[in-house]
Amino acid sequence: MRREELYLVDMIEAADAINRFIGDRDFESFTDDDLVQSAVLQKLTIIGEAAARLPVEFRTHHTEIEWADIVGFRNIAVHAYFAVQWSIVWVAATQDALELRQQVAEILAREYPDVEISELPGE
Numbered sequence: 423m424r425r426e427e428l429y430l431v432d433m434i435e436a437a438d439a440i441n442r443f444i445g446d447r448d449f450e451s452f453t454d455d456d457l458v459q460s461a462v463l464q465k466l467t468i469i470g471e472a473a474a475r476l477p478v479e480f481r482t483h484h485t486e487i488e489w490a491d492i493v494g495f496r497n498i499a500v501h502a503y504f505a506v507q508w509s510i511v512w513v514a515a516t517q518d519a520l521e522l523r524q525q526v527a528e529i530l531a532r533e534y535p536d537v538e539i540s541e542l543p544g545e
Contacts, residue, residue: 426480427534429472430526434539436465437523440515449512459508462515463499469519470496487525
C-alpha cells in the first residue's frame with residue numbers, strides 16, 4: 423500500500439493544478455471552455471481517489487476534512503458523469519479545493535515535516 427503522505431501530496435498537486443487551470447476565469451468563461459472543464463474535473467477526481475485510498479483510521483483521525491463528501495463527489499464525477507452540475511464543480515474548484523489544500527498542507531507540516539510542498543503564489 424502506498425504511504426499516506428503520498429496521497430496527501432497528490433491532493434495538493436491536484437489542487438495546485440486546478441488553481442492554475444482556473445486562473446482568473448469567471449464561471450462563464452469556465453463553462454465555455456470544455457478543455458478547462460475536463461482538466462479541472464479530472465484533478466478533482468484525483469483528489470477524490472486519493473482521499474478514498476487513505477486508510478479509514480487516518481480519515482477518522484482527521485475529522486476536520488469532509489472525506490465522505492470528497493469521495494462522494496469523485497464517485498459522481500466518475501460514475502454519473504452526465505449528472506455533473508458544473509456550478510458545483512466551479513465551487514469545488516474555486517473554493518473547496520483551496521480550502522482542502524490548506525488543510526492537507528497543515529497535516530503534512532504537522533505529521534510529515536520532511537515532505538516538501540510548494541507554496542501557492544501569494545502565500
